[in-house]
Amino acid sequence: MSSHTVSKNMMILWLRKNMFSSWRSALLSLGSLWLAYLILVPILVFVVHDANWEVIVDNIHLFAVGSYPADQLWRVFLNVVLLMGLIGGTVATQTTMGIKSASLFMLFTACALWIVIGGNGSDREGMNAINHYFLIAGLGLYLLGYTTTKKKAFSRAKVFGIGWLLYILLSLILLSGFTGNSFLPKVTNHLWGGLLLTLLVTVVGIAASFPFGIALALGRKSELPVIKLFCIGFIETIRGVPLITLLFMGQVLIPLFLPPALVVSNLVRVMIAVTLFAAAYMAEYIRGGLQALPIGQNEAAQALGLNRVQTNFLIILPQAIRAVIPALVGECIALFKDTSLVAIVGLLDLTGAAKAAIGQPNFIGLEAEVFMTIALVYWIFSYLMSIYSQNLERQLGVGIR
Amino acid sequence: MTKNRLKLAASTLFTLVLILGASSVFAGKLDTVKRRGILHCGVNKMIPGFGFLTPSGQFEGFDVAFCKAIASTVFNDPTKVKYVPLSSAQRFTALQAGEIDVLSRNTTWTASRDGAVGLDFTVTTFYDGQGVLVKKDLGIQGISELAGATFCTISGTTTEKNITDYFAKRNVKFKLLTFEDADGMMSAFRANRCDAATSDRSTLLARQYAEKNPSIYVLMDQTISKEPLGPAVGSNDSQWRDVVVWTVYGMLAAEELGVTQKNLEAMKKNKDPVIQRLLGVTGTLGKGLGVDNHFVANIIKNVGNYGEVFERNLGMKSKFKMSRGLNALWTDGGLMYAPPFR
Known part of the structure; x- marks a missing residue:
């Protein structure tokens, strides 16, 4: 018997064991195959044959950065390059993540960021070559970030506490620039859009809501009635309304109440609403963690002579x-995906850009192409976060220790 | 003594603050816009032909052109506009809250919006109305010939009610198929599930030209509802409203007098006193409105006259090939009529 027939037999055996073990499962298998055929074939025909992908190719700029001026795009690119380095460093803190999954x-990430950098060359000739330098620089910085963090054994706290916070500040300065500066001219934030805006709202939202959420969780367990009542009231109010309500409040009520001089820009109001919303939920998750801890931890810490702050930050919270x-x-x-709601209040995030693209005279009625594409982009980023969290859990031994 | 003096000083200060505060509240929109140096214009970002974003993220379209025209009136610079894309839910609050100076976003002028909602409409820039799209081979001349026909339309809009009223008045039977959005309506129409599609004419036209073969359809000239669209401003600021109103009228008058982007420089030397007054060569019409005396010339230079804006965005020079219809000048049998510039 040749190895070919062996493997063939193996396959039949596997099929018989897993899909046709009884007449019931045979029926189910055939039924599922038929269903899959019914669903997948039209999708495939659409993607390969019917779809007009020009709407995506032509609108890469809109999808990536919204109305950000074309001659200032290098600032976005530089931002992405720095981000690559930081992601490299973050991945390196994952000791359970092997070389294989790190390169994956x-x-x-490179694929996702290529959308931003690579595609934007369609605007002008000669921009393409520069874009590729940016891409190469990004990959290089990723490796640099990875190896440096590994070699120096930077802790996760350092990478997150210093690296990411510094990056957020730096990127905001880089993106907005200064009035009257010729090197970094001001780009007001109503021009920011696309994936750039989606990621920005997400990153700022996560970074700001995490400490806020911790404070709320601790406050809710506080023995001081005023703080406790405030935290409970805050959490329950925010959790009691949908995010879109908060966004509309920020858009509609704040400008009506505040004098014009005090009204901050649309984007900042959205960021505040998203942060408040995420913080309330984070607080409740963290409170769940606090309550899961045995009381003995607290008592042991006190017995060692730690004061309350030390107990909280060294023993309880970690x-x-x-x-x-x-x-x-x-x-x-969830926060990342919720940012798509900001399209409803007029911001031009990824979803807003998608809606705008189908309003162009050349591309009316191409909803399917556009929404399939942005769904893929949302999936890629969500999946990246998911991979990271799975590794984090494995490394920290959640559910094992 | 000192106590009294302190009291006096405090009350003077208080009054001063009040006056300053009040004056800043009642400062006209025109002054606010001039001081700010940029016009805040509320637009739609997803209506083909009227307000949309180009692939590089610039706002374009018929409604957007009026933002540029107003910026030309105030600053002689069509780029000094901050576009605020608004949903239909947000648009009125944005205007009331002063977030935008003018709303140029396919908004129908109605009594309730002018009254209860607290907007001030300016001039109708586009006479829209509910229309009917049929296949050419039906060979139909008027909507009333469609007795007993099936109509596709979008649910939850006034279009359903309008078409029902139209046929009820004539005591004629018809069938209605409603869909969630324009996509559903058009795919049913394409598949011959209905004889005609009905919605706002501008929507139908955009949809017609999104079809693979637009020429097999015909959009009937007849309308069965009134949808006058135009820019709106906040209530009770007649100076600012005048600026917007005369910006639009300036574009209409320029078309009527034959002043275009191309012949503007030649027209400035024209001996016709009407043209001279319009372009600010003589007279003080612009100054009276609180803007540059040459404001109409600036609009024409930067944006073009009404006809040019129409043709570029909706008419023969665009994808939509829309005829002027009601939007023709009154001299051509339309409704566009500007009061005299004198």
């Missing part, structure tokens, strides 16, 4: 947060 992660990492990452992913 890099490939995945354990409490570790216990609820899956829920926290879930909240981050």
Whole structure:
């Protein structure tokens, strides 16, 4: 018997065992195959044959950065390059993530970021070559970030506390620039859009809501009645309304109440609303972690002579947060997807850009192409976060220890 | 003594603050816009032909052109506009809250919006109305010939009610198929599930030209409802409203007098006193409105006259090949009529 027939027999055996073990499962298997055929074939025909992908190719600029001026795009690119380095460093803090999955992660990220950098060359000739330098620089910085973090053994706290916070500040300055500066001219934030805006709202939302959420969770367990009542009231109010309500409040009520001089820009109001919303949920997850801790931890810390602050930050919180990492990452992913709601209040995020693209005279009625594409983009980023969180759980031994 | 003096000083200060505060509240929109140096214009970002974003993220369209025209009136610079894309839910609050100076977003002028909602409409820039799209081979001349026909339309709009009223008045039977959005309506129409599609004419036209073969359809000239669209401003600021009103009238008058982007420089030397007054060569019409005396010339230079804007965005020079219809000048049998510039 040749090895070919062996493998063929193996396959038949596998099929018989897993799909046709009884007449019931045979029926189910055939039924599922038929269903899959019914669903997949039209999708495939659409993607390969019917769809008009020109709407995506022509609108890469809109999808990536919204109305950001074309001659200032290098600032976005530089931002992306820095982000690559930081992601490299973040991946390197994952000791359970092998070389294989780290390179997979890099490939995945590179693909996602290529959308921003690579595609934007369609605007002008000669921009393409420069774009590729940016891409190469990004990949290089990713490796640099990875190896440096590995070599120096930077802790996760350092990478997140210093690296990411510094990056957020730097990128905001880089993107907005200064009035009257010829090198970094001001680009007001109503011009920011596309994937750039989606990621920005997400990153700022996560970074700002995490400490806020911790404070609220601790406050809710506080013995001081005023603080406790305030935290409970805040959390329950925010959790009691949908995010879109908060967004509309920010859009509609704040400008009506505040004098014009005090009204901050649309984007900032959205960021505040998203942060408040995420913080309330994070607080409840963290409170769950706090309550899961045995009271003995607290008593042991006090017996060692730690004061309340030390007890909280050295003993209680690290354990409490570790216990609820899956829920926290879930909240981050949810926050990322929730940012699509800002399209309703007139911001031009990825979803807003998609809606705008189908309003162009050349591309009326191409909803399917556009929404399939942005769904893919949302999926890629959500999946990246998910991979990261799975690794984080494995490394911290959630559910094992 | 000192106590009294302190009291006096405090009350003077208080009054001063009040006056300053009040004056800043009642400062006209025109002054606010001039001081700010940029016009805030509320637009739609997803209506083909009227307000949309180009692939590089610039706002374009018929409604957007009026933002550029107003910016030309105030600053002689069509780029000094901050476009605020608004949903239909947000648009009125944005205007009331002063977030935008003018709303140029396919808004129908109605009594309730002018009254209860607290907007001030300016001039109708586009006379829309509910129309009917049929296949050419039906060979139909008027909507009333469609007795007993099936109509596709979009649910939850006044279009349903309008078409029902239209046929009820004539005591004629017809069938109605409603769909969630324009896509559903058009695919049913394409598949011959109905004889005609009905919605706003501008929507139908955009949809017609999105079809693979637009020429097999015909959009009837007849309308069965009134949808006058035009820019709106906040209530009770007649100076600012005048600026917007005369910006639009300036574009209409320029078309009527034959002043175009191309012949503007030649027209400035024209001996016709009407043209001279319009372009600010003589007279003080612009100054009276609180803007540059040459404001109409600036609009024409930067944006073009009404006809040019129409043709570029909706008419023969665009994808939509829309005829002027009611939007023709009154001299051509339309409704566009500007009061005299004198």
